[in-house]
Amino acid sequence: MTRFAILLGGDLAVTPRLKSQIRGARVIAADSGMMHAAALHLVPELWVGDFDSAGSELTMQYRDVPRETFPAEKDATDGALAVAEAIRRGASEIVLLGGLGGQTDHTAGLLGQSIRIARDGIGCLLTSGVEEAWPLIGGRMSVDLPQGTRLSIIPFTDFQGLDLVGVKWPLTNRDVPVGSTLTLSNVALGPVEISLRSGSGIAIAYPPQAADV
CATH class of the missing domain: 3.40.50.10240 (Thiamin pyrophosphokinase, catalytic domain)
Incomplete structure (x- = not known):
């Protein structure tokens, strides 16, 4: 790599x-x-x-x-x-x-x-x-985040089949249209798994500065 x-x-x-x-x-x-x-x-x-x-x-x-x-x-x-x-x-x-x-x-x-x-x-x-950001496209990704990190998912196109695991408010196979605020200001419990069947967008995270040790 x-x-x-x-x-x-x-x-x-x-x-x-x-x-x-x-x-x-x-x-x-x-x-x-x-x-x-x-x-x-x-x-x-x-x-x-x-x-x-x-x-x-x-x-x-x-x-x-x-x-x-x-x-x-x-x-x-x-x-x-x-x-x-x-x-x-x-x-x-x-x-x-x-x-x-x-x-x-x-x-x-x-x-x-x-x-x-x-x-x-x-x-x-x-x-x-x-502030950190990752692109989201169809597929699965893991994001290593400290516990307590604020995490928002912003759809740039309509999302189909969004799964969020390892967060305070998990989602399973959820469709999220452009403009929805459903996926704003979640909280990571640790490493997060994001899976998306189709669509594209951005994951934005705000790791606690106390985690930077």
Whole structure:
């Protein structure tokens, strides 16, 4: 398994849980996402983007990191370019760091992109260190969550046959239409099993910070 961590320009809380999620990962920075490298004690193998927001200090500090430069007017975000490069380099799992909690349009775009990544058979996690998200597509997945984690499931299309196990309010073979709030603010009792017969959406979790030990 080849895990890639993609450094994005949003807020990032460096917690022990986050560090464990990227341990051993290869790293690509997307433009100003390089600002997280020092706090994570990482040196990316590649730095991509149009470099309109990286700043001269970062540019000097990481001048030895190979770069791939793109024009400012392009048809993909710097993060999407970094993801494409990770996939080209053989990623079987991608962790997007710093992509949650910023501009709503960019966050929504990343959540949609994560579903596309999952449909290509590549595991995907988005995290800010405080908030975590996983794409859901038809099939079964396990999520290792500390007890007491708030967990919401957001359908992007109508869900058919949703099962939730390991939560305060479990579900069995439940159909959940787009716009339903049925699956908001559940509580994990520990590791959670999610099974979905068809549909796509996002699981969003807020692990207790006390669990980051």
